[in-house]
Amino acid sequence: MSNVPQSVYRPLVIVVSGPSGSGKSTLLNRLFEEYPNKFGFSVSHTTRKPRPGEEDGKNYHFITRDQFNQLIKENAFIEHAEFSGNLYGTSVKAVRDVEDTGKICILDIELNGVKAVKQKQDELDARFLFISPPSLKVLEERLRGRGTENEESIKARLDQANEELAYSQQEGAHDLIIVNDDLDKTYQTFKNFIFDSYDRKFADV
Ligand SMILES: Nc1ncnc2c1ncn2[C@@H]1O[C@H](COP(=O)(O)OP(=O)(O)OP(=O)(O)O)[C@@H](O)[C@H]1O
Numbered sequence: 501m502s503n504v505p506q507s508v509y510r511p512l513v514i515v516v517s518g519p520s521g522s523g524k525s526t527l528l529n530r531l532f533e534e535y536p537n538k539f540g541f542s543v544s545h546t547t548r549k550p551r552p553g554e555e556d557g558k559n560y561h562f563i564t565r566d567q568f569n570q571l572i573k574e575n576a577f578i579e580h581a582e583f584s585g586n587l588y589g590t591s592v593k594a595v596r597d598v599e600d601t602g603k604i605c606i607l608d609i610e611l612n613g614v615k616a617v618k619q620k621q622d623e624l625d626a627r628f629l630f631i632s633p634p635s636l637k638v639l640e641e642r643l644r645g646r647g648t649e650n651e652e653s654i655k656a657r658l659d660q661a662n663e664e665l666a667y668s669q670q671e672g673a674h675d676l677i678i679v680n681d682d683l684d685k686t687y688q689t690f691k692n693f694i695f696d697s698y699d700r701k702f703a704d705v
Pocket residue numbers: 518519520521522523524525526527642643645646680681682683684686
């Protein structure tokens with residue numbers, strides 16, 4: 501192979517981020533309910549063993565640690581991390597596979613994931629959408645209201661939220677920041693951004 505740069509097709513990926521409790525799952529669930537066949541999440545790779553009922557290529561791509569290390573060497577991952585002794589990663593190809601099925605790929609990720617996608621923009625046509633809470637006070641109320649977190653976890657999420665919000669204020673960090681105040685309004689803006697991104701990419705082809 502020569503070292504001549506090859507022009508690579510960059511699949512569209514909608515990167516949804518925002519502090520824990522800002523409303524990402526609420527918005528995505530509503531979107532998937534309204535459009536059951538239009539969107540997809542990429543299938544991650546993992547070295548963890550499949551659990552009963554899990555299907556290779558559907559829930560995860562189940563691979564060995566050697567295979568995983570090979571993919572790291574090939575620079576195949578957008579991001580990868582180890583959790584409790586198992587490796588997990590999102591590959592560029594997994595994003596492309598979603599587009600190949602005719603669906604729009606959505607990544608719901610936190611700050612490090614956003615930064616990792618930014619490093620892969622020569623391979624991914626990423627649109628960055630940030631869901632912001634109206635304020636930290638409201639975020640705390642929503643996290644408490646959700647009833648899923650203990651005190652320690654709420655504190656950790658609020659600390660992380662500060663970091664995410666600071667990053668979101670940086671020039672060009674995201675293509676759109678939506679303040680999730682009124683849920684119906686937020687959802688309309690959220691949906692419009694995603695469909696506009698899709699139309700802009702595919703309108704002329
Ligand atoms: N606009 C809104 N007004 C009032 N409550 C809201 C609004 N949007 C979301 N909520 C509520 O806030 C809580 C947090 O929302 P959600 O679980 O969707 O956040 P998330 O960003 O997906 O969090 P995580 O990253 O932890 O999964 C939920 O209880 C949800 O019902």
